[in-house]
Amino acid sequence: xxxxxxxxxxxxxxxxxxxxxxxxxxxxxxxxxxxxxxxxxxxxxxxxxxxxxxxxxxxxxxxxxxxxxxxxxxxxxxxxxxxxxxxxxxxxxxxxxxxxxxxxxxxxxxxxxxxxxxxxxxxxxxxxxxxxxxxxxxxxxxxxxxxxxxxxxxxxxxxxxxxxxxxxxxxxxxxxxxxxxxxxxxxxxxxxxxxxxxxxxxxxxxxxxxxxxxxxxxxxxxxxxxxxxxxx
Numbered sequence: 001x002x003x004x005x006x007x008x009x010x011x012x013x014x015x016x017x018x019x020x021x022x023x024x025x026x027x028x029x030x031x032x033x034x035x036x037x038x039x040x041x042x043x044x045x046x047x048x049x050x051x052x053x054x055x056x057x058x059x060x061x062x063x064x065x066x067x068x069x070x071x072x073x074x075x076x077x078x079x080x081x082x083x084x085x086x087x088x089x090x091x092x093x094x095x096x097x098x099x100x101x102x103x104x105x106x107x108x109x110x111x112x113x114x115x116x117x118x119x120x121x122x123x124x125x126x127x128x129x130x131x132x133x134x135x136x137x138x139x140x141x142x143x144x145x146x147x148x149x150x151x152x153x154x155x156x157x158x159x160x161x162x163x164x165x166x167x168x169x170x171x172x173x174x175x176x177x178x179x180x181x182x183x184x185x186x187x188x189x190x191x192x193x194x195x196x197x198x199x200x201x202x203x204x205x206x207x208x209x210x211x212x213x214x215x216x217x218x219x220x221x222x223x224x225x226x227x228x229x230x231x232x
Contacts, residue, residue, distance in 0.1 A: 024058065028090035033168055033201040036090055038063075046202035093203075101162045102126075104187040107231035108211040112136045114178035122211060123229050128154040131227045132215050144227050145220035153217065160207050161186075166193055169204065173197025182208065185231045194231075 028036040035046040043054040043065055055066030105125045112119040112135075119136035128149035134141040149157070166186050173182065176198035184195040200208045 023092075024063075027093040029093050029096060029165070029203050030090045031168060033165060033170065033203045034090075035093075035202045051202050096163065096165045098162045098165070100189075101158075101166070102189050103158050103161055104190075105230060106161075106187065106211075107183070107185040107229055109183040109229075109231060110212060111181045113180040117180040118212065120212075120215070121229050121231070122215065123227075123231075124149065124157065130215075130218060131229065132218075132220060133227070133229070134215070138215070141215065141220055144223040144225065145215075146223050147215070147218040147220045149214075149218070153214065157210060157214075160210055161188070164204055164207050169193055169195055170197075170201065171195050174199040183231055187230075 025038050025040055028038065030036075035044070035051075037044040038056060041056060043056045045052050045054055045065065052067070057064040057066065103126050105123065108122045110118055110120050116137045118134070118138045120138050121131075121133040121135075123131040128151075130147040130149060132141065132145040132147065134143065134145070166188060169184070169186070171194065173195060174197045175181065179198040181196065181198055182200060184193075186193045
């Protein structure tokens with residue numbers, strides 16, 4: 001039987017414009033980097049573990065997310081309680097842009113999974129110099145390599161980082177069954193931020209996609225010497 005769960009809540013949305021404005025229908029992020037995208041017909045909501053689709057109703061300053069799913073009565077109540085518990089203040093995603101971020105260096109590692117997730121290490125500095133190590137599912141690039149980002153590739157990375165709210169990037173990302181483990185180490189603005197786990201917030205997926213794929217855009221030069229990565 002199809003159960004209809006209606007979760008009504010007062011959702012605090014902080015923006016330059018008023019809450020009642022049509023601009024409510026856009027992308028929002030809260031202090032835990034949970035992502036909420038609203039249109040007049042639906043909402044995409046990532047509350048830290050998975051992206052879900054909801055129906056939407058907004059009236060009298062109350063936002064209602066409508067969730068349709070198959071479940072037992074017990075699981076039904078657990079889900080309802082969880083949705084209420086995780087909601088915190090949301091802000092306009094565009095307000096999180098950090099124009100003054102000074103990128104210094106980053107380290108990224110991805111481990112294999114039950115499928116074909118690449119086992120790799122990647123380090124990029126502020127000049128665009130790249131060190132890469134491929135271990136599993138990285139095509140022909142197995143071993144240590146060097147490369148150089150061009151201006152477009154480096155600028156693209158810096159722009160993504162400015163939009164990634166690194167100060168709030170979770171240190172613990174949880175661990176999924178048969179899922180890859182990602183390790184991040186960011187050096188920026190004379191500080192260091194490290195993070196590890198499987199569940200990268202949806203808000204930060206553009207950064208993850210860039211780091212997993214950028215080596216395929218580069219002219220990698222094989223290195224006979226092992227490189228000691230910043231994350232080791």
